[in-house]
Amino acid sequence: MGDSTTPLRVVIADDAMLLREGIQKVLEDAGIEVVASVGTADELLGVLDETPVDAAVLDIRMPPGHSDEGVVALERIRAGGSTIGVLLLSMYATPEYALRVMGAGSGTGYLLKERVAQPQTLVRAVETVASGGSVVDPEVVEQLVGRSRVDDPISRLTERERSVLELMAQGYSNGGIAQSLFLGLKTVETHVRSILQKLGLEESRDHHRRVLAVLALLGER
Amino acid sequence: MAISGYWSTPAEARPETSYATLHALVPLVFAACAGVAWAISESRWPARLMVAFVVLWIPQSIYAVIGGVGWLWPVVRGLDLGWAVVTGIIVLIYPRGVLRERFDRWVVGIAAVASAVNLLAVLLLAAPGDGVCACSAPNPYRVAALPELFAAIDVGYRIIGVGLALAIAVRLLFRWMRGSVPARTVAFLMPLALLAWATTLTAQAVSYAAEARSDQMLATISLIAIASIPVSFVAGVSHARNMRARVADLMRITREGADRGLWAESLARTLRDASVRVYWWDEERGVYADASGTPIPKGDADPRGSQSVLPVASPLGVPIALIRHDRVLTDNMRLLDGVSSALRLSVDNGRLRSEIERTLAHVRESRQRIVEAGDAARRRIERDLHDGAQQQLVSLAMRLRRTSDQARDRGMPAIADEVDAEILLLNAALKELRELAQGLHPSLLAQGGLSLALPELAGRCSVPTEVRVDVAGRLPELVEATAYFVVAEALANVDKHAGATRVWIDASSDGRELRLTVRDNGAGGARLDAGTGIVGVLDRVEAVGGTLELVSESGHGTTITVRLPLVDGVDGAPPTLG
Structure with a gap:
């Protein structure tokens, strides 16, 4: 900033x-x-x-x-x-x-x-x-999330998790997500961990790598 | 009749039995040949003349029977050399059954006049016992007793006959010697027979004039010679017919558009004339030249040479070729007609084929140009929208936003809200415009080629779609656009009809063609019917020289395979004439 x-x-x-x-x-x-x-x-x-x-x-x-x-x-x-x-x-x-x-x-x-x-x-x-x-x-993310997939991993996410995922894909940090969704940081972190686990993605300290991983996963079908 | 004549002849005057048999066989040979000639000759005349010969051959052998009938024997006696005249005519009309030249007509005319004079002389002057006829009854038509005049006419008639026979034989021999090997092989019998006959006739005439008994040997040779004339006639005609059958073969060989070298070769084989040359009309140089480009030698057009030329022209009179052939082949105009028809047909076929190919190429090119022009127009409109309307609307939205912000700052929230609503409308309009522009010409395709555009397209499909693009670098714009629209249409169909749960898109290029398959696991049963978008895509694919294959068995999904050439197709036009 x-x-x-x-x-x-x-x-x-x-x-x-x-x-x-x-x-x-x-x-x-x-x-x-x-x-x-x-x-x-x-x-x-x-x-x-x-x-x-x-x-x-x-x-x-x-x-x-x-x-x-x-x-x-x-x-x-x-x-x-x-x-x-x-x-x-x-x-x-x-x-x-x-x-x-x-x-x-x-x-x-x-x-x-x-x-x-x-x-x-x-x-x-x-x-x-x-x-x-x-x-x-967001429109790019929307398109990616909306893609039809065989054995869709997104379907395993809860409504809230899906919103968090979309913001992750847009590049939001956990703090940013918490702000946007009016959630506590801890809650967001829990959601993120759950999402990454459900999608089979590794947790990463590198924020950009996280964005790329999420986008790549969404890009797959 | 010949037999009864033989038996009624006094025993001491009877000829040898073998000679008599031979003598009786001659008309049988003629009769048999008449039947064959009737069946195979173009003209009925040879057969008619051969029958006439049979009738006129009889009088010689029946004098002993009719000698006592006064009213009959002078008529028979007046016609007893008619067979010789008929034989001469048969030879002259060989092989086509008509008198072709003035010489021939003169010969026939002279023979007819001489025969008429002879008949009159016999009727009016002959007495029983004159000449060959051992007749006893008086001649009822006799008007005067002029034995010297009668003898002179009688002998003169025979001399004229022998002269004409010799003239015909010599002429035939000449024609034969000037002819080519093919014509000689069969036709040699005729002049030989005629010559043999004329020679013996001469000998007989001399002995007749000298009132000596004719030599048995000479008479036998003469009979054989006469009998061989119709045989060689029929053989010659059937040979010509075989040639015509070979023209049919020629037609078959050259129908598919033979090259020029093969033409000359096939023609030589058909006509059995190795001297045949074909000279093709060279429009540029205005000369006839052979297949290797050598112009026709000047002397070949000489009408007096042993060679003759046959010009072949198209129905509109455009020269096609000259066929230089042995002069003797002109005897067989039908054959040459057949040959020139075959040539004309072959050239016309070749010409038509190359014309169709040219037209097709034009149509293909113009189709491709139409598609290209359409693509260019779409691209231009998209670009105009992108650089013009879209940018302006975006900046308008931006300004409206500032206006709204300012209104809010100045305490006019109602106006600010109204402007915000306008902005939403504007954004909706922008989105629509964006989709329109994208549909016109996908900017991603222009920017990233198929490897970017196809996955993006697949991403918009409601059915999970696996995309594999194995294309190195960028392909020609037209090919990329065509492939893109094929996939777009195929996916639209999957969305609408297929009921599929999976789609596979595969695009690969080997540098020469792009192979594109779109496969789904849906219901199948799709058809390339009018009304479906695939037909429009098919038009496009064909316009760029590609192919589209649709396999869609009911219950087995649908597979569309498209091949698009990446290089200009090699024009595989076969070699053509003309």
């Missing part, structure tokens, strides 16, 4: 100017410093070379190819050893894509573009990735 005295430094990359400006306003309203706002992935990488930032918010689909430039940029950032937070915005919620994005490492987020209209969601996502956490769009 950003220290209130030293604001988070963020760079934005999106080829749609309207959105770029909108995102900038939302972030600045929340006290985040937008050090640069660019239209392509290459420009973003240029900015990152020169300016130290805490996080980058970037569109997946950008010129020149309008395909997966954002993900490629993420992979290059990680390949360069940088651990800054990277939040990818996508017009479509695609689980397979989210899995690929999350696979790039911790401090990564995948969010539907329309979430920028929910300032708290966007700001919290930026803060989460900047602090090394993971963010997965």
Whole structure:
């Protein structure tokens, strides 16, 4: 979480100017410093070379190819050893894509573009990735959980456990889950242990690994 | 009759028994050949003439019987060389049964006039005892006693006859010598027979003129020669018929569109003429050239040479080829007609085939272009939506949110709530727009190919679906899109109809084709009927040159197998003529 005295430094990359400006306003309203706002992935990488930032918010689909430039940029950032937070915005919620994005490492987020209209969601996502956490769009999780499976392990979960699982998949920490569901931390921890046991997943101290494991399990069928 | 004539002839005037037998056999041979000729010849004339020969052969042997009948013997006596005239005509009309050339018509004309003059002379001038006839009754038609004139006409007629016979024999011999090996093999009997006969006839005529008794040996040879004429006629005609049967074989061989080399070879075999050459019309150069491209030699068009050329053209008059063949084959126009028909048919077949192949290729290409254009349009619309409407709606939602926040800050919660409601509506609209754009062209497919898009597609299916994608790298856009829509349609069908509990999707490529199977364990019984989405998918698959196979036995699930070529199919058009 950003220290209130030293604001988070963020760079934005999106080829749609309207959105770029909108995102900038939302972030600045929340006290985040937008050090640069660019239209392509290459420009973003240029900015990152020169300016130290805490996080980058970037569109997946950008010129020149309008395909997966954002993900490629993420992979290059990680390949360069940088651990800054990277939040990818996508017009479509695609689980397979989210899995690929999350696979790039911790401090990564995948969010539907329309979430920028929910300032708290966007700001919290930026803060989460900047602090090394993971963010997965609820719609992606919803799709994954809704997948039909042979011998569905999800069906063995209670209603409450399922809600906890969904938040786990979205990247929430136990504390975050407790806050969202108005539960005690101990209760959440019990639920998490039960869920992991029922799903046959190992407990892990590494928060990102937990997110990946849950997503991977949900991705299976 | 010949027998009764023999018996009524005085014993000392009777010829030898063997000669008499032979003499009686000649008309039998003619009669038999007439029957065969009637059956196999194109024209009825040879058979008719052979029958006429049989009738006209009789008078020679029955003088002894009719010598006492005054009104009859002069008529018979006037016609007693008719068989020779008929024999000459039979030879001339060989093999087609018609008189072809002016020479032939002249010969027949002269023979007819001479025969008429002779008949008149016999009727009006002959007395009993003149010539061969040992007749006793007086000639009732006789108008004058001019024994010198009668003798002159009688001998002259025979000399003209011998002359004509010799002319025919020589002509035939010439024709035969100029002919090719194939024609000679059978037709050699005819000129030989005629020559033998003409020679003996000459000898007989000389001895007749000298009033000497003819030599028995010569007479026997003459009979054999005469009898061999209808035999060689029939043999020649049946040989030609065999050739026609071989044309049928030629048709069969070349129907499938033979190449040019094989054509010349088959033709030579059919016509039994190794000298046959086929020259194909070369549209570019405007010349006829053989299969290896060598143009036709100038001299080959010479109408006087031993070779003759047969032009073959399409029904519209477009030249196809020249067949250079032995001149003697022109005797058999039907055969050549058959050959040129076979050639025309073969070329037409080849031409049609290549035309159909060309048209098919065009249709295939244009089908593919239509699909490509459709895909491009979908992609463009999706991109326009993504970069335009969707982005604008998102930023609009964002601004509305700020408006709502500001309204709340300024103590206008009612307005803020209203704006929040608008935002919810806007989000719903955005979601719908997103799904529309996704359906138009899955952006994931464009971005990640089948290995990303197929699992995503499977994830949306209500039935548990196992996906295996074994495809290295990206495939051509058209193939990826087609495979994607196949799977989408198949899964939609599974959702709707199959009642399955499990689906398996398998996509693999070997670099040359993408093999895609979608299998379920449902009720089966699906069909490629009109109205089902699979038919639309089939169209698409075929447009990119692929195949779709549906196996759906009732109770055994449904398997759709699609193969899509990754490289442009090699055009396996067989070699064609023309």
